[in-house]
Amino acid sequence: MSKKLRTVLIMAIVSISVLLLMLNQPSKTEKLRMQYAELIAKSPYSKTKILKKAELKKIPKQDRPDLAFQQDFLQTLDPNTGRPEPLRLLKILNADKNKGQVFKTNSTLNWESRGPLQVGGRTRALMFDPNDVTAKKVWAGGASGGIWVNNDITDSLSVWQQSNESMANFSISTITSDPVNTQNFYVGTGEGYFNIDAVYGAGIWKSADGGATWNNLASTIDFEFIYDMVVRNEAGVGVVYAIVRDLQDNVNGTEVLRSINGGATFTLASHEPFRDLELGPDNTLWAGDAIGGVWKSTDGTTWTKVYQAGAGSAAGGHTIATPRRVELAVAPSNANNVFVLIADDSALGEIIVTLDGGATWIDAGEPSDAGDSTVPNTDFTRGQAWYDLIAAVHPTRDLELFVGGVNAFKLNAGLEFKKISTWHNQVDATVSFAHADHHAFAFRPGHNDEAIMGTDGGVFYIPNVATVETVTNGIKMRNRGYVVTQFYSAAIDPVNTNGFLAGAQDNGTLYFSGPGIDDTTEFRGGDGGFCFIDQTFKDATDGLYYIVATTGNEYRLHDFSTTPGTFFIPLIDTGNGAFINPADYDDENNSLYSYESNTTSNTTITKIILAADGANQGTQSAGTATREDIVMAEFGAAISHIRVSPYNVANRTVFLGTGNSQVAKMAADKTITMITPPTLVGSVSCIEVGASDDELLVTASNYGVVSVFYTNDGGATWTEKEGDLPDMPVRWALFNPLNRNEVLLATEVGVWKTLNISASTPAWEKANTGMGNVRVDMLQYRALDNTIVAATHGRGLFTSTNFTLDVKENVLVKNTNIKIFPTVSNGLITVASRVNAQNAKFTAYDLSGKQVFSKSLNLVNGGEQPINLNVKRGIYLISIKTDTFSSSYKIIIK
Template sequence: MKKYILLSVIAVTTIITVLFVINSTTEDLSEIALKRQQHKEFLDNSPFKDTRNLSKEKRKKLSLPPNAYNEREWELTMNPTLGIPTPFLVESTTPSLYTTLGAPGNNTTPWQERGPLNTGGRTRVVFFDPTDVGANNGDGVDYNRVFAGGVGGGLWINNDITSATSTWTIIPGIAGDLSVNAYALDPNDSSTFYIGTGEQYAQGAAIGNGVYKTTDGGSTWSQVNIQPAGSGTVSGGGSLFKSGLFTVNDIAIRDVNGTSEIYVGVGSTFYAAPNGNIANPSNILGAQNAGLYRSVDDGATWTRIENPALSFSFSGLTFYVSPNDFEIGADNTLFMGSIASPGIGQGGGRIYSSTDGTNWTLDQFIASTDRVELATSPTNANLIYAAVDAAAGADLYISTDKLTTITALNEPNDADNSISATDFTRGQAFYDLVIETDPTNDQIIYAGGIDLHRSANGGNNWNQISKWSENPNLNGLNVPFIHADVHALTFRPGLNNEAIIGSDGGVSYANSLSGALSSPNAIANRNNGYNVTQFYYGDIADTDVADGDDFAGGTQDNGSQLTNDAPANGLTPFFDPIGGDGAYTNIDKDGNYVVLSVTGQTHLYADYPIPPGSTINSLFGTGSLYAISQGSGGDFINVAELDENLDVFFANGATFNGANGILVCALGPNAASCNTITNALISSSRPTAMKVSPFTITSTKLFLGTIDSRLIMVDNANTASPVWTEITGSQFLGSVSDIEFGATEQEILITMHNYGVDSVWYSTDGGTTWASKEGNLPDIPVKAILKNPLLAEEVIIGTEEGIYVTGDFNSVSPTWTQTNNGMTSVKVVDLDLRVSDNTILASTHGRGMFTGQFNTLGFEESQISQNNIKLFPTINNGTINLVSGTALDNAQVTIYNLSGQEVYNEMMNLSSQQQSISLTQPASGIYIVNIKSGSYDQSLKMIIE
């Protein structure tokens, strides 16, 4: 049962929906058929249909975030009835913690964080702890403790940023998936500081819920009660304007005679394309509530400043300018740079000032610009620098008369051959744009876009002090490496040549900003334990388990992350051999190769294991990396699947000209042979989920879930004569996100991406009939599903809010509860199961990877954890290996087929030394391996080909 709030939204959108249905068809269709038709028309008229497949370069020219993943997520998660995603309609719940022993994430068996240990993610907030000084510094060193905020990974602390071996710890009491976007420190109380949530720059991908405050130096936090000013939810101009505080662009605190005046810049965001395509209503979040909010009583009460100079009109409604950046001048004047309201396109390119915080003057309006970043002189009240997102790229300005006039400033010329000499942000000033002045010398300026640049003479000349790659011309530059897309730079108090830097790659520490001109060691990454990586896919290897765990996964802007032989618990370093945005990954069951992907239809496979430190060039150079397919078709993060028995790779083969099909590639020793299969069942659709049946092993039986509610079974999918059969449930509605199996091929589980639908479905007869397993699940997108092979009633799902589990899956209405202990309520995009020991890999979009283990209700948890028995290979010809983390003497090992017939029984001494078992002429099928030793009892599953 889906629960909704905000009846005003429903009223508006219901009217739209009714009119849509009346005008779209006169056929006598069933209710579900009408809903599917309506969903398909919403998809066909998606505001992103013209932009989602653009290259990164073309996206930048349109001021679109470089990553199209969020646009596809908009389409996949849309409520099929309303035509938009509806996260704001989800009723807030506090589910009880799951307490049975079968699934991880409860009080006794938490999820284990696995990494990456050394890879960060998009970071817009970095600051030094203001309490870390004098008697409070703890280690005798002032200001080496720092905070950092991940755009999708919460708030973190590092106790010694100067140390290369220092590690990060997530701050409890704040949601682990919170989008941290701004901060401010109280000048009258070093223990009080604020963080703002929600990112305006990424089109609704990282919405927040206002401002949080600490009064004890960051140990505990509480949400600040800022009531949105302006109207509630309204409609106008073909758009739905949802009320709320969804993005906070900046916070400033000004000391006025001992009183802390707090200023919060509330922005807005939207779910629509910037090209004006509003065939269906755009969903604009918080535009009517945006503006400048002020408090003079420590945040107890707030007022939106509604001066006429700060207002504008759109579609007959009054809106207020969204602050983007606050700066305080040497004479305590408050300056504000603005940013345009998304979906409206007004309010940007403005610079304001105020001496009392309530009366504001528009000092400068820079035509044809949007986002404005400011930097003020610490000593000269008349000197202000500005960096702006202009039509032709980033521009820099200087004012020496307190904004009476402004003059264009010379820009940095990045050494990267692919970056224009007149735009150091490479078309991304709307996304990555930084300008800062040295705290004591206003002639030293820093400007950041793709890379970081420094001027020592007020912007007349610039020197590059970082590089993001070894691209041509960059490879000869002797400067430090910082990940591309610089978002923040904060100076160390009292040591102005030192700083911390936030980028799409996490956090970096500069021990000498001036030294970075010629020393690659002057700035270094500090991502140890800063696990805010955004995965799209994840895989755990079935082989080589005796030496530790092997993981692989595709990530946002951090490539294909891999690690070999990771210890059983704790964070592990990963490495990326490919770069860019990673996508589908899969380690072959025999451990001979790994499939790696980047965006679109570019898929590769490499000999496995890949040596750490390898690069795409070194792998191609040694003849150990092979192309499967290349091209820009498919989706940005393209759905794919691997038949590990037959070494056949499948992927979405859709092309830009509208042709839909499935790419089929036989993977040879050093080359792939590909063709495309298609059928009328997918001629007007696209696959959004794929699964190869592990039970059909002499040919490929491929299951396809589509964006428009279909489920299709393709027999002989690896041949030139595939047989297509639709097994769609009669009540399916939405875009299929995952397909999994239970104990047999007859037992199928699927999930849906969408809001506003039944998200979990189950069949026990191979897809002939289906039952909804929605139960009490909140109305949230569901991304992945797994069935506990040891407990028939237990199923876990990966959702927008972490892991949910049910222990009564076979009931008509299962009871779902969160099981996130050790993980937090972060978006889980993929679940993978290593069947040899029932280890689960949960890959998240914002908090890296986690593992847990399915068990049974009768197990003693401590023994399970200590023994950690592993069976491999899980798919075999009758010969298997067993290892145990703890010695088990006289262990009874019994093997049964699925009929319950015993096929093997022997007493064995199990230890970390590998023990082998060979069955004599076993039949193909699934087998259960049971191990007993004293009170210890565990069952593992394997498949014999």
Template sequence: MKKRFVYAGLALITAAIAGCNEISREKELSTKEAREMHQAFVENSPFKETKNLSRKERKELSLPPNSYNERMWELTMNPRLGFPTPYEVALIDTNTLKSAPGSTTRPWEERGPSNVGGRTRVVFYDPNDVGANNGDGIDYNRIFAGGVSGGLWVNNDITDVNSSWNIIPGLASNLNVSAYAIDPNDSMTIYIGTGEQYAAGAAVGNGLYKTTDGGSTWTAVPITPAGPGTLNTTSDLFTAGIFFINDIIVRNSNGNSEVYVGIGSTNYATPNFNISNPNNILGAQNAGLYRSIDSGASWNRIENTSMQYNFGGQTFYIAPNDFEISADNILYMGSIAVPGTGFGGGRLYRSTDGLNWTLQSTISGADRIELACSATNPNLFYIAAQVLNQGDLFVSNDALLSTTAINEPDDADTSIPANDFTRGQAFYDLVIEVDPTNDQIIYAGGIDTFRSTNAGNSWSQISKWTDVNGLQNINAPFIHADIHALTFHPTNTNQAVIGSDGGVSWANSLSNANISSNAISTRINGYNVTQFYYGSIASNFGRGDNLSGGTQDNGTQALNNAAVGENAFTAVLGGDGGHTEIDAIDGYAVITSQYNNHRIVGYPQYDFRYCASTVNCSDRPPNADGDFINVAELDRNLNFLYSNTRNFNGTNAIEACELFASAAICNNLSSNLISGNRPTSYKVSPFTLTSTTLLVGTEFSTVLVVTNANTSSPTFTNISGSNFLGSVSDVEFGLSEQEIYVTMHNYGVENIWYTNDGGNTWSAKERNLPDIPIKAILPNPLLPGEVIIGTELGVFATSDFNSANPTWQPLRNGMTNVRVVDLDLRTVDNTILATTHGRGMFTGTFDTLSISQFESENLNIQIYPTISNGNITISSALELPETEIKVFNLSGQQVFNTIEDLGVSESRLELDLKSGFYLIQLSVNGQSKTEKIIIK
């Protein structure tokens, strides 16, 4: 069993507090016992019911819109613990080491999308972009923005429609930026917080960061958690640590800077837990209001009695959600409930000294609180509250001692209830702001953005997310759905920057936005924080690369003839995209929306042809087929698509669809080996050409080979290793069907396995890697021993995979540590597509042995001509008996194989292949040589 990382910041210590006894849940078990426990954990997942709910049902339960993260919770759990441990990833130190791609000589190349954007909760004007420091003669046009899972970015001129964003160096690309604060005594000092409490544990942060030079360099600011370490009960696991920073504020106290940080908590499960899989609550015992009066060198949690609540016989402290400083320099705070305990929400606090806090009032039934205070009237506050899962608005004229409901905006979108502008997701998108120069002008954000000039008596809509459901009748500007932030220009309150699920927008005239579609415009050029699920690179290329991939909430994005560097993509399907495949030779692509809805489209134009399923895509019941983001695989040789589905009796099956010009014929492949063991990864063999040989990985430690998968009578064979434990994330073939690579999604397991004898024996290959999920694996077909993997912390590689103890190194040059979910290879030129969940797409290349390297091994092989009608000549300076010769097409399929005795005399091959690009590979004495050839 892999050793788990233990960090001081998590304070995993023994504690005994009022009956809560900390015990070790990671028991020493046999592989068989651990597998049984793992299966029980998954089958009793706290998301067993919620992951199959519709979007509407999920919103009613205050759950994030899609269930991808819930499925990832199940797949990445530590099988011995019953839950994942993503909070440990944030503390792993991955030093930049040289290797390739991603080395100094072969860096990753960012490809985009440069025009998509992504979820943004933090956006603010650079306070130092003024006067002599502005650099361009324009004050306050430099903007910082923080992407959720996308890092911290800067735009040097937000007013320029052609301006682009650049990621801040020195900070991790996978930072979940959630909050910021500027020191009023020193504008060069800025703090950012990480971790998004609202995302049910899917966006765990890694603490607080600080710059003292205006954003050029950043350092981590340690906060020692107050309260006990990790606690276990029979029904709850309270994991110690600081995982979510909900808000930060800095107050000027007689020239001294007081820093206040609101530490949140959430359960990495649903409230409906059970004893076999306990509720894992992240940081509840350490949540609360933290204060520093020495610039973050030391911290104390404020533990006033008014901030306490009781849960399970233990005392906890409320989680702050929003801070404000009134016109008379008094501190105010709104709270948020801690999921898993359900306590502490809806509270409104006041403090004159930062040490003693008075509970002014509580909004009945409220959970999340957002505050906006007048810049001139110290008693006037506007409040946005999540009450019974919807957004409600209030006003207070007595410093939060009492609150009065005010009118709420009525969205022109007829699908949004008139009494809830957040459409049931106030837990997720909820904004309230008041104009610093006019208390009557207030702004509210939910699905869309609204403005009132009479303190909420009436509202005008100043943004719309689409042009249907009545929205086509208003002339408001477009802003992506789900508003998260609105920050005013420091000297012109009619201008602002807005953060949404689509990135950043710039408002040139808030007062005209209800009548002018040009008053607010998107600013996402180069703001590449796109969360992809899958990616595909076409085998053909002419003027550039052809890429496609499915994204979170931004549909399926495609790009043809991509130039080097970042590119603008085109959305070819809306909503949540899924699995993608490109068959350039046959001129079609597979694009997928949620569940098992696969659409066959023309390539490269992406015009819709038909739905590849047993029923029409729009008629498929969402809970009857695959996962929300379903796994699939295309046999490009026989034009068969394989994906997850279910039989009528509810058992798992593989749907096999034969793809024709205008329709598909589909049937289900069933076996006892998968009926209760859902497939999680597929790979079609490129070596068997007259039928489909399908490699299948499953959620319960199993790897299968399915022969004749394209027929009605396939054969399922279990080739799993005896020590496999976990949910398979990727399966790949090497240079033959005997050579197989397997990776696992999970924490706490051996994540990499390899066989060179078809599964008779397996070797573990993880060795020096940290304890992180591995999502994808890709061997270099041209250089034996070089393998790369996609992980939670970017790409790692080894050049000695075939050794008993391979050494892995991170390949961070050009990409850094972001979650890499998919790796695809264009074999004609060894181009790798690395698809990330948070930073878009990147490409790199594999190298082969150079001519000089072969000569150093006393080999001198020549292959000519490289352009021919199929007649190839091979010569060697040495006698090389039993040289294996293989030919591969652009899809990686082996189309020719022979053994030849090479020598000083020429050997001739007659390749009866259709016109196109091919790779010819020669292997002898443990060495190999590959050349590209073209058959006319």
């Protein structure tokens, strides 16, 4: 072989090898998908235990704020950065204000708030308005519901009003005012108590007009977590101090930043890991850190540590193995008296007090919650000192301390704690009720014995703190119109036009029955998960069932068909599943599907089959439902979404999405077919079924990924439908059932809409008029009256009835040889014909596109045929097809 030929062969072999190597390399999408799967698999949050029923009984309520944050972290993290990126939302929030309408807003879809009227939600920030001469006006910050104001907190009928809806999807952590210019308010965002799984914020927002308008301070745009803020009068200048999560994300690190120009710029005041900041009556700054230390400063830049908790500290001899968060309370009437609460890991470690400005310390004892068997006597925070820990000293009685954990207590001058509130009167009926988990406490200026508290259940007012421990009605709820409830899910009642069911973080599963913003009924307490209402109900013989979920894979059935009132039938009672567990209900087959578990070898979902409609569903201790575990080996990942097809009732298809970028469909015989979009990366948040099982929308809830995919061939091919949608989590999708080119998305910034999903690059626009920029978790539709319900995570429920879902006459194809009358009836209609047509097909569809009635007709020229449509009231489409023509009509059943 010649040398030249050998060289050519070697080059050819090398070229082929390189080509094969390149062909075998994973694509960019495959690399990102593998990177994301590895992030999920390695995350400790993927392995967090869901407590079983016996364990949950040991705590006051099935409330796991840590699990809520952890689950959302995994579902929204950007696979490229390994963390959520909520600061990208500011582009959306500021676009219209600063640059004109960058993101178009659709004004035809208006939303109406449905409350709940008096449930409230987690509140970390409270402030009496310094400009109100009556000292009745209060400002409050919801955990993800924005800023609210109440003009008279002393009046039980005074209604809260939202101040700035553009902040609705950010957590309000602190609020304060400028003592030099009281028109200047500052609000800090982001709950920084949970490391990387916290509720993210977007810096500091300022109002220069007493709360009328708010603006995000540009210098703080990357402040994701703000623990606390104070404004101090320094020689006639209101100097702002803010404790900000360390911008390098150190575990315990924070920066205390200082601004002398109203927040235009900030400089470093301290790099100690502070968590709480208080201002004494002598203008001394006090700080508590994240590792058991107490600090003070007179100039704001030089800080001195005056106490450090540890093993057998000098104050009370307490052994604190792992000193953590420190909460402070300075006596407004005595600058020398400072109380300190120190956490030992997650529990309360000690409460100490100094009477000489920090020179010496003494043990102040601890509250003993002997009246509540669910709270340890030695830890009134019940292991949640990282979460619910607050303290305040009476304005004039300098040794009267008020502390809040699960419940609230008062320390009198004799250093004796008295309980003042209980999370449930059935647990302790000796004191007044206030929702569990306390985060804020403020006294009414000029009225020293009046105070307000911020809890996980909203705002409470104490008319007289002097005697509050001696009465059982000494604390008043003040949540009227304070709609900051965080819902995960919603279901629509097929009978009651004002009926909705919704599962909320820390506020149970609530049933809505009245018009507008109204009171609700709690079906079940704790954390509310997915919920369902059987949509096949027509009368009392059919079965009206409400299914509600709490944390994990635990469900309760409420049967209203044969038994008056409410009773429970336990369907599943395990600690498996996710925190807010994906599930779906097959109304026609009375079957509930829910995620059960995932191991290294298989993934399991559970199917619960209820008795037939109208049949006896059993009792609380002995239900008649049967259970089937469906074990699949195809995933190796947690299920993130389940959707039951509305078609083919005898052979249902169930669609499944996973937390690591997979989509599948399960046939009636349990056969699994993978139909994953080729470029999908992220957690599948929704699989919306269109006109048939072949038409699907798939959404992902992560930052930094393509969020919307469409197929009309059952998943054989997919197209990306991101278009000009901003980079934000998408949590749900909804087709317009009468015009499936129209699609709504539930996103981190309200509802978005496109009029043409079939376009290669759909144009998306805001459709959140009346709702604001709040996170929306779920959308549901009722064909009866064209109602859409939106479950928001921070602003309660919203409904819309003016979405363009009415049947347009130009989409109906009418043949003059066929007539249907009357078009409005109780279900008895007549088909009149001017032609002969054998084997004509009469079909009725509801406005969701679902077939509800079918009948064969033999049409005779000049003849009439009566038909009794035994369906629920509402609008229906009628189709009549023959061998030679088809005709369609709109009728109303009243």
